[in-house]
Amino acid sequence: MSERLRIDVAGRPLDIEHVFVGAADGPWLVFLHEGLGSVSMWRDFPAQLCEASGHRGLVWSRPGYGRSTPRPPAEKWAPDFMHRQAREVLPALLDALGAPPRYALLGHSDGGSIALIHAGIAPQRVERCIVLAPHIVVEQQSVDSIAATRRTYLETDLRGRLARHHADPESAFWGWNDIWLNPAFRDWTLSADLPAIRCPVLAVQGVDDEYGTMTQIDGIAAALPAGQCRLLKLPDCGHSPHRDQPQAVIAAASQFLLSATPQH
Numbered sequence: 235m236s237e238r239l240r241i242d243v244a245g246r247p248l249d250i251e252h253v254f255v256g257a258a259d260g261p262w263l264v265f266l267h268e269g270l271g272s273v274s275m276w277r278d279f280p281a282q283l284c285e286a287s288g289h290r291g292l293v294w295s296r297p298g299y300g301r302s303t304p305r306p307p308a309e310k311w312a313p314d315f316m317h318r319q320a321r322e323v324l325p326a327l328l329d330a331l332g333a334p335p336r337y338a339l340l341g342h343s344d345g346g347s348i349a350l351i352h353a354g355i356a357p358q359r360v361e362r363c364i365v366l367a368p369h370i371v372v373e374q375q376s377v378d379s380i381a382a383t384r385r386t387y388l389e390t391d392l393r394g395r396l397a398r399h400h401a402d403p404e405s406a407f408w409g410w411n412d413i414w415l416n417p418a419f420r421d422w423t424l425s426a427d428l429p430a431i432r433c434p435v436l437a438v439q440g441v442d443d444e445y446g447t448m449t450q451i452d453g454i455a456a457a458l459p460a461g462q463c464r465l466l467k468l469p470d471c472g473h474s475p476h477r478d479q480p481q482a483v484i485a486a487a488s489q490f491l492l493s494a495t496p497q498h
Contacts, residue, residue: 236281236291238273240301243326249273249301250331253291255284261361262337263289263491264328266345268367268474269410272300272399279476279484286488289338294327298409304402311413313422316344320351338362338491343369343445343473344410347424350454354430364436364487366475367443370424370453372414379444380414387411428457435463436490440471440478464490 237252251273265280267273272295284291296319298305305311312318328337338361341349346368353360369376386392387407396403413419435458437451448467455463466486471478 241327241330243323243330246297246303248297248303248327249295250327251280251291251293253280253284253293255288255290259334261289261491262334263287263291264324264333264337264339265291265293266324266339266341266348267295267299268343268345269414270299270396270406271295271342271345272406274300274399277477279480282480283340283484283487286484287491289491292331292333297323298402299400299406301401304405305409307404309409311409313413313416313419315413316347317351317427320348321355324348324352325356335359336361338364340364340366340487341368342366342476350424350431350435351427353433353435354427357430357432360433362436362491363431363433364438364490365451365454366438366483367440367446367473368437368450368454369446370428370450370457372420372422373446373449375447376445377415377420380411384411384415425457428454431458431462434490434493436466436487437463438466438468438475438483438486440473440475441467441469442471443473445473 239250240247241250263284273293276293280291280293295302297303336359339349346365349363349365350368353363393403400406437454439448439451451465455465468475468479468482476483
């Protein structure tokens with residue numbers, strides 16, 4: 235069972251979906267979508283994972299995406315846009331919804347990066363962190379693939395396909411594409427953020443990911459104490475492990491969420 239609603243956060247209405255599983259006071263799992271994602275682009279993955287793990291899901295579209303408030307045309311995102319989402323928007327949303335003192339995070343791509351940043355700034359609240367194809371540095375492969383996606387957007391029906399999931403596909407696409415291709419973004423990194431993470435982390439990467447290499451999740455493991463980060467490297471899998479290998483991701487993620495949580 236789920237409920238769809240809109241809630242005002244810092245003057246911007248956001249599109250929210252609650253996935254209700256288990257007890258009313260059960261643990262929450264907060265989903266953070268990728269750079270062109272939205273509530274609807276998760277499809278039924280949140281419901282399946284919540285059912286498998288017994289968590290109550292919070293699925294939402296960040297400002298500029300889905301049915302949330304579009305990005306104003308003149309608004310350009312700065313290189314710290316993911317840090318601002320993690321430090322400002324996500325905490326405000328959780329407060330507005332009356333989130334429990336502790337919760338788990340699952341983020342994909344840009345959403346994975348936001349999850350890692352938030353886990354580092356709120357270690358007393360984040361119990362578990364699952365990241366699918368996250369970014370911790372800007373790789374040339376990522377830039378090349380995002381440049382290719384820009385050409386696809388301009389030359390094909392990608393805009394129309396995105397319109398199925400975004401009230402304003404121009405807002406969603408150019409907000410993401412412009413900042414990733416901005417030369418000022420090339421030095422962006424999570425090197426200073428990762429050591430602050432105290433919770434267990436599950437990092438998942440597809441072997442065939444066109445937007446990043448194993449440098450990303452190997453870098454997370456290297457930055458954290460031994461045993462704090464589990465790695466899952468999936469064959470026959472691109473940038474969206476939850477779509478390319480859903481059963482493998484659900485099995486690993488649910489086991490991770492249900493395992494004993496170390497005290498910290």
